[in-house]
Amino acid sequence: MKILVCISNVPDTTAKINFTADNKSFDKNGVQYVINPWDEYALTRAIELKEAKGGTVTVLNVGEADTEPNIRKALAIGADDAIRVNAYPKDSFFVAQQIAAIAKENSYDIILMGKESIDYNGFQVHNMVGELLGIPSVTPAFKLDLLDDTTARLEREIEGGKEIVEVKLPFVASAQQPMSEPRIPNMRGIMTARTKPLKVVEPVGAEAKTSIAAYSKPEKKGGVKMIDPENAGELITLLRNEAKVL
Amino acid sequence: MSVLVFVEGLNGEIKNSSLEAASYGSQVATALGATATAVAIGDVNEAALARLGEQGISKVLFDADARLKQFVADAYVAVIAAAAQKENAKVLVFSNTGIGATVGSKLAVRLNGSLATNVTTLPKTEGGTFTVTRSVFSGKAFADVELTADVKIIAVKKNAIDISRNSGNTATVENFSASLADADFAVAPKETVMQDSEGGILLPEAERVVSGGRGLKGPENWHLVEDLAKAIGAATACSKPVSDQDWRPHHEHVGQTGITISPNLYIAIGISGAIQHLAGVNSSKVIVVINKDPEAPFFKAADYGIVGDAFEVVPKLIEAAKALDK
Ligand SMILES: Cc1cc2nc3c(=O)[nH]c(=O)nc-3n(C[C@H](O)[C@H](O)[C@H](O)COP(=O)(O)OP(=O)(O)OC[C@H]3O[C@@H](n4cnc5c(N)ncnc54)[C@H](O)[C@@H]3O)c2cc1C
Numbered sequence: 001m002k003i004l005v006c007i008s009n010v011p012d013t014t015a016k017i018n019f020t021a022d023n024k025s026f027d028k029n030g031v032q033y034v035i036n037p038w039d040e041y042a043l044t045r046a047i048e049l050k051e052a053k054g055g056t057v058t059v060l061n062v063g064e065a066d067t068e069p070n071i072r073k074a075l076a077i078g079a080d081d082a083i084r085v086n087a088y089p090k091d092s093f094f095v096a097q098q099i100a101a102i103a104k105e106n107s108y109d110i111i112l113m114g115k116e117s118i119d120y121n122g123f124q125v126h127n128m129v130g131e132l133l134g135i136p137s138v139t140p141a142f143k144l145d146l147l148d149d150t151t152a153r154l155e156r157e158i159e160g161g162k163e164i165v166e167v168k169l170p171f172v173a174s175a176q177q178p179m180s181e182p183r184i185p186n187m188r189g190i191m192t193a194r195t196k197p198l199k200v201v202e203p204v205g206a207e208a209k210t211s212i213a214a215y216s217k218p219e220k221k222g223g224v225k226m227i228d229p230e231n232a233g234e235l236i237t238l239l240r241n242e243a244k245v246l
Numbered sequence: 247m248s249v250l251v252f253v254e255g256l257n258g259e260i261k262n263s264s265l266e267a268a269s270y271g272s273q274v275a276t277a278l279g280a281t282a283t284a285v286a287i288g289d290v291n292e293a294a295l296a297r298l299g300e301q302g303i304s305k306v307l308f309d310a311d312a313r314l315k316q317f318v319a320d321a322y323v324a325v326i327a328a329a330a331q332k333e334n335a336k337v338l339v340f341s342n343t344g345i346g347a348t349v350g351s352k353l354a355v356r357l358n359g360s361l362a363t364n365v366t367t368l369p370k371t372e373g374g375t376f377t378v379t380r381s382v383f384s385g386k387a388f389a390d391v392e393l394t395a396d397v398k399i400i401a402v403k404k405n406a407i408d409i410s411r412n413s414g415n416t417a418t419v420e421n422f423s424a425s426l427a428d429a430d431f432a433v434a435p436k437e438t439v440m441q442d443s444e445g446g447i448l449l450p451e452a453e454r455v456v457s458g459g460r461g462l463k464g465p466e467n468w469h470l471v472e473d474l475a476k477a478i479g480a481a482t483a484c485s486k487p488v489s490d491q492d493w494r495p496h497h498e499h500v501g502q503t504g505i506t507i508s509p510n511l512y513i514a515i516g517i518s519g520a521i522q523h524l525a526g527v528n529s530s531k532v533i534v535v536i537n538k539d540p541e542a543p544f545f546k547a548a549d550y551g552i553v554g555d556a557f558e559v560v561p562k563l564i565e566a567a568k569a570l571d572k
Contacts, residue, residue: 013502090360093354100263121380159451167432212392218386226551232563235534239511
């Protein structure tokens with residue numbers, strides 16, 4: 001079983017979001033980067049499947065050299081090898097084409113990634129990769145099991161419930177909670193990660209189809225109005241007459 | 247050339263998020279001097295489709311194929327792609343639901359188009375460019391994104407666009423079908439399990455949401471959340487630890503690693519307001535926080551707050567809400 005897990009490098013969930021003075025780029029100053037939390041669910045599920053059935057887990061990141069600490073972290077958690085496509089991830093379509101190109105070369109049985117990145121919030125790449133490769137994409141999945149060597153059973157979230165799907169390998173799936181319990185790398189993992197192969201390849205020619213012109217931040221809230229708990233019913237009156245939401 | 251809007255049905259009616267998308271699409275069409283057509287698939291009744299005229303839609307292409315009552319991604323993509331071709335659509339509009347974003351992503355590849363999901367504004371089209379604003383960094387920022395391809399695909403974030411209501415206008419409904427291959431059904435669901443919250447309001451579609459956190463101590467106390475929700479016609483939600491401990495089902499978990507919602511009213515009971523929780527709810531229009539700790543970070547993000555014990559405060563709210571005339 002060959003599993004490819006795509007990870008992206010994102011600001012930590014508690015990071016302050018600021019932009020450069022021209023509002024054209026994200027201000028990385030003092031920001032800690034982590035593996036995208038949703039990608040971690042994909043990564044740990046892939047490692048669990050490998051532990052149960054044998055095979056290999058390859059992690060793939062489309063990014064510049066500064067993403068390598070998190071690629072090493074994925075290796076420390078338990079992936080076998082890694083590929084970094086040496087390019088700035090311009091947009092979802094660009095990234096999807098890089099992933100599809102790597103997948104075509106290596107014929108993986110399963111391609112996993114998180115349902116979206118917490119910075120761009122696209123929810124796009126998995127379906128684009130499936131479409132580019134002409135294989136099923138199941139998304140967002142919170143359960144993934146192999147029925148046998150050729151078929152997987154997934155549960156995916158839909159509004160108000162869930163859907164159970166069976167697909168033939170190969171396929172793409174995007175992960176969300178609670179597909180697995182993300183792991184913290186142990187000392188042995190961190191030691192062996194240093195010597196695991198991390199291949200750097202140049203991107204294939206692909207055009208981005210969107211470009212970011214500027215960033216902005218939401219307007220600040222006007223401040224909170226406090227209501228006396230003894231007179232809590234007052235809140236309902238305010239919600240109707242002042243906020244006009246009831 | 248035209249603007250094509252995909253509308254989703256729910257129990258025969260059209261989802262509010264799709265009425266927002268239709269209103270969006272017809273405003274784009276007006277700005278571009280084009281017409282706005284809708285495409286609908288599966289479980290929607292024709293009278294509801296005709297009423298899309300109120301949102302400025304002139305014509306609806308309707309595929310009533312019984313196999314498509316449930317969402318089947320590739321089959322839906324095939325139908326919408328055929329409709330886009332028939333209408334020579336250069337702008338395709340979806341609501342930013344799981345269905346809308348999925349179909350939009352696949353169509354972006356098939357039609358070689360530019361895609362923006364999570365969109366919060368109408369396009370700016372000065373100087374021949376086409377730029378929309380989208381929500382990024384989990385609601386903590388916005389990005390203006392230029393769509394550079396010939397075909398533009400937009401998924402509109404819930405509650406970002408007002409629904410237009412030009413009462414009396416009706417759209418013509420035409421039967422439509424596309425030829426579907428077996429492969430289009432390769433990922434058809436084997437089984438669907440609905441776990442609707444009481445009252446049957448879907449959380450992502452809800453105008454109002456009442457949400458509970460660890461401060462409620464245990465699932466046996468959720469009647470407080472449910473009764474308040476029922477009294478004001480709201481859906482129910484929860485924080486991550488609540489669903490992690492199986493006090494509530496997973497699809498109710500909102501936040502960074504759960505779903506993102508943007509209702510008109512979000513009432514948080516016994517939730518501390520961790521940054522990862524806020525990420526899922528910060529674009530709600532009005533936020534109410536009920537917490538016994540005056541230092542709870544959630545108060546900084548709130549419009550209305552009550553410092554008090556939920557077990558004393560919430561029953562008073564339920565009583566006051568029941569007393570409102572509807
Ligand atoms: C990578 C990552 C992703 C995460 N994603 C999410 C996410 O998607 N969604 C999410 O919610 N969290 C998420 N979290 C967890 C988040 O950091 C918080 O731990 C979580 O939101 C806390 O939930 P809570 O507010 O219910 O519980 P607590 O933080 O324990 O807060 C309980 C609150 O209830 C109040 N309280 C107690 N008793 C009463 C009472 N009787 N009456 C009134 N108030 C009372 C307390 O004062 C307290 O403020 C994530 C964390 C990480 C690290």
